[in-house]
Amino acid sequence: MQVRTITYSRNVFLPLTTVCHNICGYCSYRTPVREGCIMEPDAVRESLRLGAATGCTEALFTFGERPGEVEGFTPLLRRFGYDDILDYCYDLSKEAIEAGLLPHTNAGILTSEELERFRTVNASMGLMLETTARIPAHRESPGKDPDVRIAMIEDAGRLKIPFTTGLLIGIGETEKDRVESLETIAGIHRRYHHIQEVIIQNFCPKPDTPMGRDGTVGKEEFSETIRLARAILPDDVAVQIPPNLADAEEFIGYGVDDLGGVSPVTVDYINPEHPWPELERLREITHGYRLVERLCIYPQYIRKGWFDPALTPLIMDLDKQIQERNP
Incomplete structure (x- = not known):
């Protein structure tokens, strides 16, 4: 009997800013404009250095x-010589490559032109769909309009960008909404074949937010969503759960293929109260x-050559390194 494979990556989490024009009812990551709301270049460089030294392969850039x-x-951004956070991220992506890490950027909604530009310095990119439902939690978040998010995921497909998306479970959507969201993602992938993984993420209530006293999904509901994802999504799309937010050991048997990025260097800045599991714990899970x-x-996109030619030497070198580390 063949043993099922579960994958993960080693990353450095780089939250370039906590400022965001969306105001989501469940978010504690967003802050007002204030001193320290932008990650300084030297702090990014130090994280990249530590990441490379500890065997990380991914620089995860995320921001409001x-x-x-x-x-x-x-x-505030002009203090670092930039008028636009995207220009800042673009240049830091180039520095990540020089440091030996592959950039993966989650920047929220980007235009097709912006995606095309970032494709030259990113091995993959991502945007959580979250839900196709229109929910109260997104009332003040224009970037969370489902149609806008779907359009960007499709743009990434047309540009052949290996892509991550996912659902946030327990923010006011119904089971019917989850099925619709998964079917929407599956349909996009069948047209463009670019979605590498779909994250099934459980909502964790945050104190001092409008939804801070709301409950989250129970174990049965979460496991059923994982089963739905594995049944609805094409076989070549991985189902991922975050091992620091859910009891992965309990849920892994419901169809989980991947445990996402974990970091030996940085915390999960969006969910800092939930530390990453160490590698030995991943082995136990x-x-x-x-x-x-x-x-x-993912390997299939390396074989297809779905990346900018300038990234070839680094991708091949890192791929060789992890092949040597894998059992």
Whole structure:
């Protein structure tokens, strides 16, 4: 009997800013414009250095969507010589490559032109769909409009960008909404074949947010969503759960293929109260399965050549390194 493989990647989490023009009812990551709301270049470089030294292969750039639309943000960013956070991220992506890490950027909604530009310095990119439902939690979040998010995921497909998306479970959507969301993602993938993984993420209530007293999904509901994802999504799309937010050891048997990026260097800045599991803990969680490290760009997209030619030497070198580390 063949042993099922569970994958993960080693990353450095780089939250370039906590400022965001969306105001989601469940978010504690977003902050006002203030001193320290932008990660300084030297701090990014130090994280990249530590990541490379500890065997990380991915630089995960994430930040609030369109922070420049929030009054007072751009003057702070100009201290570092930039008028636009995307230019800042683009240049830091190049520095990540020089440091030996593959960038993966989650920047919120981007235009097709912006995606095309970032494709030259990113091995993969991502945007959570979250839900196709229109829910109260997104009332003040124009970037969370389902149609807008679906359009960007399709743009990434047309550009052949290996892509991550996912669902946030327990934010006001119904089971019917979850099925619709998964079927929407599956349909996009069948047209463009670019979605490498779909994250099934359980909502974790945050104190001092409008939804801070709301409950989250129970174990049965969460496991059923994982089963639905594995049944609805095409076989070549991995189902991922975050091992620091859910009891992965309990849920892995319901159809989980991947445990996402974990970091030996940085915390999960969006969910800092939930530390990443160490590698030995991942081995315990996946007892009975084959645990395999991967890059942020999945093997099938490496074989297809769905990346900028300038990234070829680094992708091939890192791929060789992790093949040597895998059992």
